Amino acid sequence: MAVDFQDVAKRLFKAAETLWTNTGLRPDQYAQPVLALIALRQMEAKFLLVDAELKPTFTGRLKPTPAAYQARGAMFVPEVARFSRLLALPGNANLGAELTAAMDAIVDANPELAGVLPRGYAALPNTVLADLLRLLAPLDMEGDAYGLIFEYFMGEFASAFMQKGGEYFTPASIVKLIVEVIEPFHGAILDPACGSGGMFVHSAEFVRRHHKAPDKELAIYGVEKMDDTIRLCRLNLAVHGLSGDIKGGGNTNSYYDDPHKLLGRFDFVMANPPFNQSEVDRTRLVTATGQVDPHYPLGLPTVNNANTLWINLFYAALNETGRAGFVMANSASDAGGSERDIRRRLIETGAVDCIIAVGPNMFYTVTLPVTLWFLDRGKAKGPRADQVLFLDARHLFRQVTRAHRVFDPDQTEFLANIVRLWRGESTENVAGSAARMAEAFPDGGYRDVPGLCRVATRADIAAQDWSLNPGRYVGVAPGEVVEDEEFRVKLEALQEELEGLNAEAVRLQTMIAENVAELLTA
Numbered sequence: 279m280a281v282d283f284q285d286v287a288k289r290l291f292k293a294a295e296t297l298w299t300n301t302g303l304r305p306d307q308y309a310q311p312v313l314a315l316i317a318l319r320q321m322e323a324k325f326l327l328v329d330a331e332l333k334p335t336f337t338g339r340l341k342p343t344p345a346a347y348q349a350r351g352a353m354f355v356p357e358v359a360r361f362s363r364l365l366a367l368p369g370n371a372n373l374g375a376e377l378t379a380a381m382d383a384i385v386d387a388n389p390e391l392a393g394v395l396p397r398g399y400a401a402l403p404n405t406v407l408a409d410l411l412r413l414l415a416p417l418d419m420e421g422d423a424y425g426l427i428f429e430y431f432m433g434e435f436a437s438a439f440m441q442k443g444g445e446y447f448t449p450a451s452i453v454k455l456i457v458e459v460i461e462p463f464h465g466a467i468l469d470p471a472c473g474s475g476g477m478f479v480h481s482a483e484f485v486r487r488h489h490k491a492p493d494k495e496l497a498i499y500g501v502e503k504m505d506d507t508i509r510l511c512r513l514n515l516a517v518h519g520l521s522g523d524i525k526g527g528g529n530t531n532s533y534y535d536d537p538h539k540l541l542g543r544f545d546f547v548m549a550n551p552p553f554n555q556s557e558v559d560r561t562r563l564v565t566a567t568g569q570v571d572p573h574y575p576l577g578l579p580t581v582n583n584a585n586t587l588w589i590n591l592f593y594a595a596l597n598e599t600g601r602a603g604f605v606m607a608n609s610a611s612d613a614g615g616s617e618r619d620i621r622r623r624l625i626e627t628g629a630v631d632c633i634i635a636v637g638p639n640m641f642y643t644v645t646l647p648v649t650l651w652f653l654d655r656g657k658a659k660g661p662r663a664d665q666v667l668f669l670d671a672r673h674l675f676r677q678v679t680r681a682h683r684v685f686d687p688d689q690t691e692f693l694a695n696i697v698r699l700w701r702g703e704s705t706e707n708v709a710g711s712a713a714r715m716a717e718a719f720p721d722g723g724y725r726d727v728p729g730l731c732r733v734a735t736r737a738d739i740a741a742q743d744w745s746l747n748p749g750r751y752v753g754v755a756p757g758e759v760v761e762d763e764e765f766r767v768k769l770e771a772l773q774e775e776l777e778g779l780n781a782e783a784v785r786l787q788t789m790i791a792e793n794v795a796e797l798l799t800a
Contacts, residue, residue, distance in 0.1 A: 289413055311396040317517045319414045322361045324352040344387050351519030359383040365411050373407040374400035390521055394512045448550040451684040453480045456548055456603035458694035459652050464495045465545025468595055470532040472500030475511035477548040479518050498522030499538045503530050534562045540595040547592045547602035554607055555584040576623045580616040599656035606651050611747040622744040628658030630666050632697055635748040637672035639683045664736045667700050668748040696731050699724040729755025
């Protein structure tokens with residue numbers, strides 16, 4: 279019988295809520311120990327698979343080293359730390375102490391996890407820990423089981439306790455499409471707002487799918503301002519047999535700080551930055567002589583909105599052949615004034631590769647549609663320098679729940695294949711997109727398809743006031759109802775602003791409640 283992963287994930291989240299109700303932990307504190315326990319289950323599952331492959335290659339007293347396991351995408355898990363042993367402990371066992379010892383043993387065998395795995399299990403109720411172990415026990419952890427659980431748990435955590443959850447976690451459906459378009463086969467990857475590290479994990483999966491070893495092909499670099507989230511990121515990387523240089527914490531901020539010396543350094547940049555962030559200190563974005571910092575080569579906006587600051591950073595980080603893929607608020611595609619000027623300068627570089635419109639409800643905490651932007655600095659020197667590919671993917675999705683949608687694998691592959699056709703690359707059919715491709719492109723080459731894709735020249739874009747909104751170019755499919763694009767854009771901008779105001783109101787209410795609680799307990 280197939281396991282209902284979503285049901286298990288919901289029960290995991292309810293168990294985490296028990297910690298919130300019955301312990302002194304805040305939600306931002308209990309996320310890590312719960313996720314670490316999930317990670318422990320996956321670590322053992324991968325370890326056992328690799329162990330079965332490695333052991334026959336060793337004879338006598340020789341045994342595989344922890345490095346040998348990591349080279350095959352697994353962490354070495356000592357006997358004392360194995361989930362199966364913990365699950366089999368008698369009912370009177372002190373699970374808190376046992377789990378703390380298990381985490382210590384994993385760190386001893388894998389020193390790169392020092393400071394990542396939690397040690398405070400002794401403070402948690404034995405009954406809650408036992409429930410969590412039992413909930414995980416029936417899972418078949420092959421394939422993407424852990425990814426599904428991790429994704430749902432992180433999404434629910436973000437939705438309930440972090441109103442701007444998109445800053446913290448990007449759904450796999452969106453990340454996989456970004457990865458498929460930028461094709462990170464080999465090189466250095468930067469995510470300057472890396473959150474829990476999903477961009478890196480899916481990049482590694484892309485490399486493995488193409489029969490290469492991620493630890494040899496990719497160099498991972500991230501920036502994250504929250505200390506707890508840095509630990510989650512490193513944990514997520516470790517579960518997938520990866521390591522990376524993740525910097526930040528404390529007062530580190532990608533607007534002002536550059537811990538990786540990013541200028542012109544990276545082959546790939548991937549990110550889901552916070553949308554429409556305000557109150558960036560503009561005085562810190564200029565040099566002592568009054569010149570705009572070189573991290574912002576396209577110029578600074580005059581409005582109180584950081585969207586174009588992020589776009590500047592992504593462009594500045596790429597080397598001469600580098601590619602970037604990132605999530606952006608829809609309003610950034612049509613914003614006027616100084617934001618339009620920055621967008622025009624970017625288009626004039628020839629580096630804008632393609633723009634994909636994504637429908638609503640693809641994120642757990644942002645109901646609005648978003649746009650995926652892709653840059654390619656190598657394209658600026660080729661025959662497509664004067665062109666941009668626009669894709670409208672708003673009609674492609676699978677409805678998972680009433681409030682949540684995803685791209686199915688064949689839909690992701692279909693969209694990426696359109697980009698590949700336009701680039702003159704070979705298409706793929708691993709996920710079963712061949713039928714869609716044959717219907718849309720019967721001659722096997724790229725063509726504009728009304729309602730789906732169109733290539734626009736720089737002159738076309740200039741005529742649209744330098745808009746990068748796919749809806750202005752792609753048009754509608756035969757028989758499709760035509761909507762007022764101008765009205766839609768303005769409505770979505772107002773909805774984005776309202777969501778931002780709602781999130782700020784929730785943040786202020788939480789802060790007031792915490793201050794009142796402190797006063798009452800003082």
